[in-house]
Amino acid sequence: MSIKEIAWLAGLLEGEGCFGTIKHTEYIKKYPIVRLAMTDRDIVEKAANLLKVNLLGPYKRQSQNGEIWKSCWAMNICGNRAAGIMMTVLPLMGERRSLKIREILSLWADDRRRCVKCGLLVGPKKYRCNECRIIYRREYNKALHSPMVKSGRKRKRL
Numbered sequence: 001m002s003i004k005e006i007a008w009l010a011g012l013l014e015g016e017g018c019f020g021t022i023k024h025t026e027y028i029k030k031y032p033i034v035r036l037a038m039t040d041r042d043i044v045e046k047a048a049n050l051l052k053v054n055l056l057g058p059y060k061r062q063s064q065n066g067e068i069w070k071s072c073w074a075m076n077i078c079g080n081r082a083a084g085i086m087m088t089v090l091p092l093m094g095e096r097r098s099l100k101i102r103e104i105l106s107l108w109a110d111d112r113r114r115c116v117k118c119g120l121l122v123g124p125k126k127y128r129c130n131e132c133r134i135i136y137r138r139e140y141n142k143a144l145h146s147p148m149v150k151s152g153r154k155r156k157r158l
């Protein structure tokens with residue numbers, strides 16, 4: 001993207017964009033998401049092309065009393081690419097958006113996880129807390145030395 005394109009995108013997202021996060025079950029980490037939804041197809045399409053994502057829509061909309069509104073077009077990006085966009089436009093954003101983006105990026109940078117068994121907070125790259133890991137290893141060893149596995153091995157050898 002050129003500087004001009006970045007400035008255009010920043011202005012568009014400042015006014016019409018939505019910056020948020022999606023939760024991941026076993027992580028503390030929350031994934032960033034950037035959404036844009038507008039009734040002007042050409043503008044959403046231009047943004048989608050710049051960011052190399054699909055243009056979504058048209059979505060039909062109507063008010064509560066059944067009045068048909070103009071269809072809307074959308075694009076969204078999540079994960080590391082969304083974080084990249086946020087970092088790119090951050091210096092160009094207003095105060096409120098900047099605060100929100102900083103908050104999202106710090107949640108994204110948090111690489112702690114929760115134990116898959118009990119939900120306790122564990123360090124990065126760990127699936128289980130110490131206690132659950134001991135139980136898991138014990139059960140794993142038990143299964144490894146169970147008669148079923150042994151006979152299976154013998155059959156293989158024969």
Ligand SMILES: [Zn+2]
Pocket residue numbers: 115116117118119120128129130131132133
């Ligand atoms: Zn645990």
